Amino acid sequence: MQLGSPLARTLRQAHLSAMVTSRRAVLASVLLLSANPAPAADPDQTLLARGLALADATPDLRTLTISQRGLLVAQRVWRGASLTRPTNIKSAAKTIVDALAGIGAARGLFSLDDRIEPILGNLVPPGVDPRVGQITIRHLLGMRAGLEGTSGANYGRWVSSRNWLSYALSRPFVDEPGGRMVYSTASSHILGAILARVGGQTLRDLVQTWLGTPLGFTVPEWARDPQGFYFGGNDMAITPEALLTFGECCRNGGRHNDRRVIPEAFLAEAWKPAVRSTFSGQLYGLGWWIGKPTGEPMVFAWGYGGQMVYLLPRLELTVVMTSDADVPRVPGQVFTRHTLLIDGILPAFKAA
Numbered sequence: 001m002q003l004g005s006p007l008a009r010t011l012r013q014a015h016l017s018a019m020v021t022s023r024r025a026v027l028a029s030v031l032l033l034s035a036n037p038a039p040a041a042d043p044d045q046t047l048l049a050r051g052l053a054l055a056d057a058t059p060d061l062r063t064l065t066i067s068q069r070g071l072l073v074a075q076r077v078w079r080g081a082s083l084t085r086p087t088n089i090k091s092a093a094k095t096i097v098d099a100l101a102g103i104g105a106a107r108g109l110f111s112l113d114d115r116i117e118p119i120l121g122n123l124v125p126p127g128v129d130p131r132v133g134q135i136t137i138r139h140l141l142g143m144r145a146g147l148e149g150t151s152g153a154n155y156g157r158w159v160s161s162r163n164w165l166s167y168a169l170s171r172p173f174v175d176e177p178g179g180r181m182v183y184s185t186a187s188s189h190i191l192g193a194i195l196a197r198v199g200g201q202t203l204r205d206l207v208q209t210w211l212g213t214p215l216g217f218t219v220p221e222w223a224r225d226p227q228g229f230y231f232g233g234n235d236m237a238i239t240p241e242a243l244l245t246f247g248e249c250c251r252n253g254g255r256h257n258d259r260r261v262i263p264e265a266f267l268a269e270a271w272k273p274a275v276r277s278t279f280s281g282q283l284y285g286l287g288w289w290i291g292k293p294t295g296e297p298m299v300f301a302w303g304y305g306g307q308m309v310y311l312l313p314r315l316e317l318t319v320v321m322t323s324d325a326d327v328p329r330v331p332g333q334v335f336t337r338h339t340l341l342i343d344g345i346l347p348a349f350k351a352a
Helices: 006-019 023-030 044-056 090-106 116-123 130-134 137-141 150-159 164-169 185-197 203-215 241-252 264-270 333-350
Strands: 061-068 070-077 288-289 298-303 307-311 317-323
Touching: 044 061, 044 070, 044 333, 061 241, 061 333, 070 333, 090 137, 090 185, 090 203, 090 241, 090 264, 090 298, 090 307, 116 130, 116 164, 116 185, 130 241, 137 185, 150 164, 164 185, 185 203, 203 241, 241 307, 241 317, 307 333
Parallel strands: none
Antiparallel strands: 061 070, 061 317, 288 298, 298 307, 307 317
């Protein structure tokens, strides 16, 4: 499907219209954790089959898992993929790193409103803009540090630099700390370095100890920066099954097998709309994107190429998609996944 075709434009316009959030929708998103689920009906099998047929035709999709009330509804794999083999989840890793920040704050290691400069100490290069001293952990979580972003066109220069933290913290300010959303993988990388410093372990070990072990999955090694810090917010590889377990834990208010893993209060705040992306028009909280397609409150993690974790608590529904992470960048790529969810999957669960 060509991006300039009438069908592509129609899909994009339909999705953007569905994702526009009114005041009532914002309130519903804030109260996602506290609202009682609707009586979730079993999926309509005819409509579900149509949705799975749409999944078959979705470009570069590798795995699809649908779970309702913690029970597996459907699983599909394509083109040699596996549900049990780690796959690069790209920027969906930001949601996992941000969850670690919520855990760390609950453990008393820091406050989300702590300023980052005293924590980073000598990792902050000399001569940076004094406004770096105003950036808080919360600003990093919400992509509101104010520094020029290192994603998109700036990504290559950043990851080619000799010191990723110094490079990121030396970028010019394009807004004040706490201002508008400036999407930047460097914000997650800085956060990862902070977690490693205050947690006394590598970021990988923290993911394993605080999330992987209690949720029952293993986190392999992944790329590090030149100073040895694991890449925060990109290139983490976990299995689609592990992504589902993480998503189910979050949908259940941070609990897994009756054990508290992620603070419920943090998830409530993370799912509160705070800013809107100037690139995609979508709402963002703390590590989670937020929307309300077809009237259903929803949050989702999103990684390049179509690495998706969708949570629809009112329907008690978790949907995980993984995709080819090495495809060329195409504007509007994520909307093909939203279309699969909205037009293909949700009708089966909303039919009753």
